[in-house]
Amino acid sequence: MTVTDKLLRVYRVDRKIEGLKSRLRGAERFLGQQNDQIATLEKRATVIDSQLRQLRAAQAESEGEAAQHEEHIAQLRERMNSANTNKEYKALLAEVNTFKEKKAELEAASLEMLEKIEKLEAEKAEIASQSDERAKVKTIAEGERAARADEIRDQLEALETERAELVKDVPATALSTYSELVERLDEDAMASIEIADRRRHEFHCGACMMLVPVEAMSSLLSHGSITQCPSCGCILFLEEQDREKMMSKK
Numbered sequence: 237m238t239v240t241d242k243l244l245r246v247y248r249v250d251r252k253i254e255g256l257k258s259r260l261r262g263a264e265r266f267l268g269q270q271n272d273q274i275a276t277l278e279k280r281a282t283v284i285d286s287q288l289r290q291l292r293a294a295q296a297e298s299e300g301e302a303a304q305h306e307e308h309i310a311q312l313r314e315r316m317n318s319a320n321t322n323k324e325y326k327a328l329l330a331e332v333n334t335f336k337e338k339k340a341e342l343e344a345a346s347l348e349m350l351e352k353i354e355k356l357e358a359e360k361a362e363i364a365s366q367s368d369e370r371a372k373v374k375t376i377a378e379g380e381r382a383a384r385a386d387e388i389r390d391q392l393e394a395l396e397t398e399r400a401e402l403v404k405d406v407p408a409t410a411l412s413t414y415s416e417l418v419e420r421l422d423e424d425a426m427a428s429i430e431i432a433d434r435r436r437h438e439f440h441c442g443a444c445m446m447l448v449p450v451e452a453m454s455s456l457l458s459h460g461s462i463t464q465c466p467s468c469g470c471i472l473f474l475e476e477q478d479r480e481k482m483m484s485k486k
């Protein structure tokens with residue numbers, strides 16, 4: 237078995253391991269999304285609470301002031317009843333009108349605030365129900381993640397053991413080249429050579445699709461040493477049926 241073949245066995249096991257882990261990652265991502273949404277809802281609820289506190293205080297103040305004006309107006313009216321001159325009466329009436337206006341303004345402002353309070357309370361209730369909903373989904377997501385983790389544990393362990401065995405067969409330099417490529421290219425660390433045109437010696441890298449020189453193909457066919465794509469750097473290999481095709485033509 238050539239070095240490339242030995243490395244390919246490791247690569248294929250790695251793909252399986254990644255496939256299993258990605259299932260877990262999907263469940264983890266979903267759980268993370270629930271947590272993010274819950275955090276966003278909580279943040280909004282906190283903002284609403286503080287707005288409500290301010291509005292309620294301001295509204296109570298307006299109401300209190302309006303009541304004071306009302307009292308004052310009642311006192312003025314009494315004085316009007318006992319006014320001695322027309323001039324005095326008119327002055328009192330003018331004052332009554334001024335306070336009536338002030339009171340009306342306060343009442344209008346108070347009403348506006350009450351409406352805002354109502355809207356915010358409705359929003360808060362809506363957020364509370366969304367949070368409840370999210371909490372339920374989160375529980376499901378947690379269960380899902382735990383189930384996925386359980387599900388893959390045995391398979392993962394078996395694959396890790398298999399990998400450890402296979403790795404023993406691979407020369408250290410080849411393995412370190414491979415590890416660096418996995419860091420950089422992930423699943424494209426290895427790729428098959430695709431035969432575009434056998435007669436014209438047109439071969440493509442299965443990862444980047446760039447042309448692969450004939451020398452790379454012949455090196456793989458002859459001794460299977462580590463052969464990297466000149467464009468993307470991935471380690472090239474030949475699928476079994478392609479190797480047979482190439483050999484039969486030679």
Ligand SMILES: [Zn+2]
Pocket residue numbers: 441442443444445446465466467468469470
């Ligand atoms: Zn390439």
